[in-house]
Amino acid sequence: MWVMRTDERITLAMAELLRRQGYAATGVNQLARAADAPTGSIYHHFKGGKREVAEAALRSTGAAYIRLLPLLLDPYEDLVEGIEAAFAAAGEDMRGTGWANMCPVGTVTGEVADVEPRLREVAGEVMAGWIEEGTRYLAGRGLSEPGARSAMYALLAALEGAFILARGLRSVEPFAAAGRSVAAYVAALGDRAAEPGGAIIR
Amino acid sequence: MWVMRTDERITLAMAELLRRQGYAATGVNQLARAADAPTGSIYHHFKGGKREVAEAALRSTGAAYIRLLPLLLDPYEDLVEGIEAAFAAAGEDMRGTGWANMCPVGTVTGEVADVEPRLREVAGEVMAGWIEEGTRYLAGRGLSEPGARSAMYALLAALEGAFILARGLRSVEPFAAAGRSVAAYVAALGDRAAEPGGAIIR
DNA sequence: CTCCCACTAGAACGATCTCTCTAGAGAGAC
DNA sequence: GTCTCTCTAGAGAGATCGTTCTAGTGGGAG
Numbered sequence: 001m002w003v004m005r006t007d008e009r010i011t012l013a014m015a016e017l018l019r020r021q022g023y024a025a026t027g028v029n030q031l032a033r034a035a036d037a038p039t040g041s042i043y044h045h046f047k048g049g050k051r052e053v054a055e056a057a058l059r060s061t062g063a064a065y066i067r068l069l070p071l072l073l074d075p076y077e078d079l080v081e082g083i084e085a086a087f088a089a090a091g092e093d094m095r096g097t098g099w100a101n102m103c104p105v106g107t108v109t110g111e112v113a114d115v116e117p118r119l120r121e122v123a124g125e126v127m128a129g130w131i132e133e134g135t136r137y138l139a140g141r142g143l144s145e146p147g148a149r150s151a152m153y154a155l156l157a158a159l160e161g162a163f164i165l166a167r168g169l170r171s172v173e174p175f176a177a178a179g180r181s182v183a184a185y186v187a188a189l190g191d192r193a194a195e196p197g198g199a200i201i202r
Numbered sequence: 203m204w205v206m207r208t209d210e211r212i213t214l215a216m217a218e219l220l221r222r223q224g225y226a227a228t229g230v231n232q233l234a235r236a237a238d239a240p241t242g243s244i245y246h247h248f249k250g251g252k253r254e255v256a257e258a259a260l261r262s263t264g265a266a267y268i269r270l271l272p273l274l275l276d277p278y279e280d281l282v283e284g285i286e287a288a289f290a291a292a293g294e295d296m297r298g299t300g301w302a303n304m305c306p307v308g309t310v311t312g313e314v315a316d317v318e319p320r321l322r323e324v325a326g327e328v329m330a331g332w333i334e335e336g337t338r339y340l341a342g343r344g345l346s347e348p349g350a351r352s353a354m355y356a357l358l359a360a361l362e363g364a365f366i367l368a369r370g371l372r373s374v375e376p377f378a379a380a381g382r383s384v385a386a387y388v389a390a391l392g393d394r395a396a397e398p399g400g401a402i403i404r
Numbered sequence: 405c406t407c408c409c410a411c412t413a414g415a416a417c418g419a420t421c422t423c424t425c426t427a428g429a430g431a432g433a434c
Numbered sequence: 435g436t437c438t439c440t441c442t443a444g445a446g447a448g449a450t451c452g453t454t455c456t457a458g459t460g461g462g463a464g
Contacts, residue, residue, distance in 0.1 A: 020316050021226075021313070021314060021316055021317045022224065022226060022312070022313035022314060023226075023227075024223075024224060024225075024226035024227035024313075025225075025226035025313065025314055025317050099315070100315075100316055102312055105370070106312060106363075106366045107312045107313060109366050109369050109370040110224070110304055110308060110309045110312050110313070110365070110366050110369065111223070111224035111226075111227065111309060111312065111313045112223060112224060112227055113301070113302075113369050113370070114222050114223055114302055115223045115227050120369070120370065123370045124370040124371050124372065126370075127367060127370045127371050128371060131371075150378075150379045150382060151379070151383075152379075153367065153375055153376050153378075153379030153380070154360070154379040154380050154382065154383035156363065156367055156376070157359075157360050157363035157364040157366075157367050157376050157379065157380040157383075158356065158359050158360050158363055158380065158383065159363060160362070160363035160366045160367065161308075161358065161359035161360055161361060161362035161363030161364070161366075162359040162363070163312070164308045164311050164312050164359075164362045164363075165329060165355065165358055165359050165362065167311050167312065167315050167322070168307070168311040168315065168322065168325045168326045168328075168329045169326050169329050169330060169333075170326065173355055174355050174358070174359050176352075176355075177352045177353070177354075177355030177356040177359065178355070178356050178359040178360065180352060180356065180387065181353075181356035181359075181360065181383055181384055181386075181387035182383055184383075184386050184387040184390045185382065185383035185386040185387065187390075188386045188389075188390070
């Protein structure tokens with residue numbers, strides 16, 4: 001049977017801990033236990049220690065998350081409808097995991113951007129990548145480039161915020177409302193793009 | 203000259219630290235230094251220790267934040283226009299503070315909801331209060347009650363998410379886009395409410 | 405004045421933190 | 435077989451954590 005490499009196990013365990021309890025509250029010993037690896041192995045694979053593990057975890061989950069965008073939206077011919085459905089799916093996933101499945105990138109950014117500047121940088125790079133890829137995707141679905149970019153900013157903001165509200169309120173309602181809001185925005189962008197005057201800029 | 207009570211100073215310093223570096227990364231000694239109070243005084247005023255101080259900080263900033271809603275939106279006769287302006291103002295405030303002025307309620311919720319259940323509860327109460335008061339306000343501005351509630355969920359989600367994105371990306375663009383998105387949603391709700399058929403539900 | 409009590413002040417405690425260090429296991433080269 | 439090198443394993447160092455504890459200060463009541 002194939003087994004995961006130790007450094008991958010460590011990265012994955014860190015990502016899981018980050019999204020449940022953040023960076024500062026996660027200890028190296030706890031990480032070692034979760035990854036089923038001794039403390040020494042962590043420092044063997046990640047000479048930068050806890051921070052370097054967190055960087056790797058942010059990058060790896062960042063890459064995984066953006067792949068969900070086409071995965072969730074491709075099945076819907078109507079983009080607006082797809083967005084509402086995607087938000088609803090995210091909400092159900094959160095409910096199913098006991099309101100724990102936060103986005104680690106958002107959690108870490110909110111938590112220690114000042115105290116750990118390197119993590120802020122990495123999170124910023126991941127987010128910028130999301131914007132770029134997401135903009136390309138939405139433009140491919142018919143939005144103007146500036147409209148797609150703006151919609152992507154709005155979508156990510158609504159999504160990250162919905163995670164937080166849902167976690168605090170223990171309700172999927174924030175996801176439902178955020179989805180309707182972003183859908184309305186994309187619909188408005190599309191309407192205006194379809195007008196005789198042509199595409200709208202903002 | 204009037205001086206602030208010690209417990210108020212402690213609460214305020216905690217709120218400031220929470221929104222800059224979160225709960226876990228904030229130490230009691232650091233809090234004492236920031237509040238200019240000895241460690242003993244903290245435990246005299248807050249027998250529950252660090253957690254109780256955080257609870258007080260969440261409640262007090264929660265009450266302060268919701269007051270901003272009418273303060274920012276009342277000057278605008280057009281609600282949709284006011285929402286865009288309010289988001290822009292929040293973004294500029296964040297830029298002006300070096301991208302540090304997060305919402306402590308959002309930060310703490312994302313960070314330690316699992317590890318500190320009591321803080322999650324308090325954050326949930328604060329958020330629920332925001333929804334209630336905000337719904338009343340938006341209904342007073344002409345939205346149907348269900349529409350106002352949904353808009354409030356969307357507004358808060360977009361706002362909390364914009365804080366995070368702006369902090370990571372060091373840009374006000376997330377606030378601008380989130381503002382446009384929520385504005386588009388409120389406009390759509392209003393349009394439909396103004397239709398001959400009457401108010402829309404969702 | 406004395407008494408009282410709210411509060412200040414910070415030393416000290418045990419636990420826990422990140423990180424380092426030494427010892428050895430195990431696979432592949434020769 | 436032996437040598438080598440990567441990785442495992444966890445004990446330990448040194449700092450810092452949240453909290454408790456004792457001592458002392460200062461202002462108002464009687």
